[in-house]
Amino acid sequence: MTIEAEARALLLENYQGILSTNSLEMPGYPFGSVVPYCLDQTGNPVILISRIAQHTKNILADPKVSLITIEQNVDDVQIGGRLTWVADVKTLQGEEIETAAERYYRFFPQSRDFHQVHDFDFYRLELVRARYIAGFGKIHWISPEKILLENTFSVDQEQGMIEHMNNDHLQAMKKYCSAASVETEGNNPQMVGIDTEGFHLRMGEKIIRFHFSEPAKTAEEVRSHLVAMASV
DSSP states (O other): OOOHHHHHHHHHHEEEEEEEESEEEEEESEEEEEEOOEEOOOOEEEEEETTTTTHHOOOOOEEEEEEEEOSSSOOOTTTEEEEEEEEEEEEEHHHHHHHHHHHHHOOOOHHHOOOHHOOEEEEEEEEEEEEOOOOOOOOOEEOOHHHHOSSSOOOHHHHHHHHHHHHHOHHHHHHHHHHHOOOOTTTEEEEEEETTTTTEETTTTEEEOOOOOOOOHHHHHHHHHHHHHHOO
């Protein structure tokens, strides 16, 4: 796996990070906050945040931000992977909102009520440069063209594959979890996202990433991967 693919995998394996904005209240100081995210069709993270939140006020004054995500389940954080996504924030408009929203709601279904009832908006963190640390002394700056990967599948294609899996292949998804030592008792996994390199399942409030053995460029190739993974 290349460094760029390794860094992107870390971004995909997580679904929350620390967002740093430039503080209005304390000029010159960064302001950190925890945000959930998922990737949109462009391969950039999308967040849903309230207009009254401090980080939103900071963003509206200065759209330059960074998002850091860290490898989970490591004993020593210094040897685990971490990715800093240095970005310009763009407020989503029109059809962009609809496209991003449906994917985001699959990952975080409770957020649908936030968006409808409160003053929440969707924002895309458009990459300027990424800083990836793969462990002690393994430090890399990565440019957007080397790490960004658009989702091969259209919104409708992805939705169709997800609905098919959730409606007809619960046992296969339980097998994926079992092979990854993920306990399913008391929760039925639901597929929430598919892209060229893998897919995400939601177990209760937890999101789990599964990687394909090689990229899938067509729905038929996705099917082949899913069948093979269920046969292990």
